[in-house]
Amino acid sequence: MNHIQAVPASVIDSIVAIALAEDCPRGDITAGTILPPDARATAAVVARQPGVLSGAAVFERVMKQVDGAIEVTPLLSDGERFGVGQRLITVTGPAASVLTAERVGLNLLQRMSAIATATAVLVERVAHTNARIADTRKTTPGLRALERYAVRCGGGVNHRDNLSDAFMAKDNHLALVGQGEELTTALKSVRARLGHTTAMEVEVDDISQIPAVLDAGVDVIMLDNFNPSDIPAALKLIDGRAIVEASGNVSAHTVAEIAETGVDIISSGAITHSVAAIDLGLDVVIE
Template identity: 50%
Template sequence: MLNIGMVDEIISKALSEDIGTGDITTASTIPKDQKISGKFIAKEAGVICGLEVVKKVFEKIDGEIIMIPHVTDGERVNKGDLIAEIKGPAVGVLTGERVALNFLQRLSGISTKTAQLLEEVKGTKAKITDTRKTTPGLRVLEKYAVRVGGGVNHRFNLSDGILIKDNHIKAAGSITNAIAAARKNAPHTLKIEVEVESMEQIEEALEAGADIIMLDNMGTEEMKKAVARINGRALVEASGNMGEKDLREVADTGVDLISVGALTHTVKAMDISLRFE
């Protein structure tokens, strides 16, 4: 479930950005006492996400606006399906329309893409996970959308876990040095993950006691060799332009996790419209 209190500030900023000092078009053309009703309609198939956010958008604008969902987050819809109904003061509904759709379309796009990728790896042990390549300020929502689509979350922020990447290794001098320093200075409750690019680095990471090994931009044959060498001594994550690869082939190498930055940084918004009656 999404803790709507965590996203209250995000919604407020989005409304402030869009409304500015006021919705001039609506204020100058629609009587304040006019009521209206409308329907959110799917214009393509997908997995819906963000209904509670949409509801909160309209609640912030006018408490008299009522939204009646016909599906729940995580539910698949087809083109033409009714997602939700809305009714109340026309001024408020029109003012919040764009912001509500922006959230609903983007989050549903992320959950839809996640579900599609999960279908590709179905029958394997691989899990689809996101990255920190999220829209600044929207991470909590976008990672929620990944979960709604059936994926799992990687780190929410830099304090969530230790991920030693290539530049950390260069700065520390070696994988061994970086892992040793992490063991000494970081909380014992955090797992240590290290990014590797070769079999030699895998050997070093295993010897140093890494909990998770990230295979960066490796081909599938090399991944198979890496999984066999690691042999359960650490979790194995495949990473690096995964959104452009055949994920079934990647999953069949035996990796535990496949991290896909494209879930959030280049996802296509789902086509949804709000039609007034």
């Protein structure tokens, strides 16, 4: 799936370097002492459960940072599905180096594939609608670039990358700014100061807040924790004057009902902050 926007190699390498420094700060005592210096190993990443692959290039960079002599061969592309028992990646090289890199490589690959898999489930559930599945900023500190890439591998799209990326007023902002005309005035003032390419999004948790936000001419209105039965009335009020995003209580069980209301975007924090790692193992191949 080469159409998925890749993470820059420099970003991957910096994340991998930190992870390896944490896991192997002064060498691998076990692999470095029990194995003969000239021992070589061939191993395969094998799926213990089905899922969607994400992070093959990250796994390779872990191996290569430990030892450039390790050869890594992906058998699937990121974004492709795999089944139980399927080989995903093979590695060949100095045995001690392969085992030293194993845990960090698997940790990142398992988490990224879990995120891709969780995203794909939601994407499938809304495929009969025009809604798109998006992530949020609820990511693991330091791993956002990889986790957001994993969302793309699962067929989702990314929300704003960071606080500098777009204007988004949430409940706490509104609590400090005010409601009604105060809110409209404040948002219009923001619009006048921002560049024309900067998007403005405002979160509302009650339909009564929508008119003041609409009057300010924002680009996106987020319906936060709205009951699906209340969304049609909000959509009628907005009447196409802003992109409508729904968030809160999004799961595989609820996402289709939310999407069928006609919202444009459904954002989920759970696809990055609440996934359980996909069970993958690195099995040494005994010839």
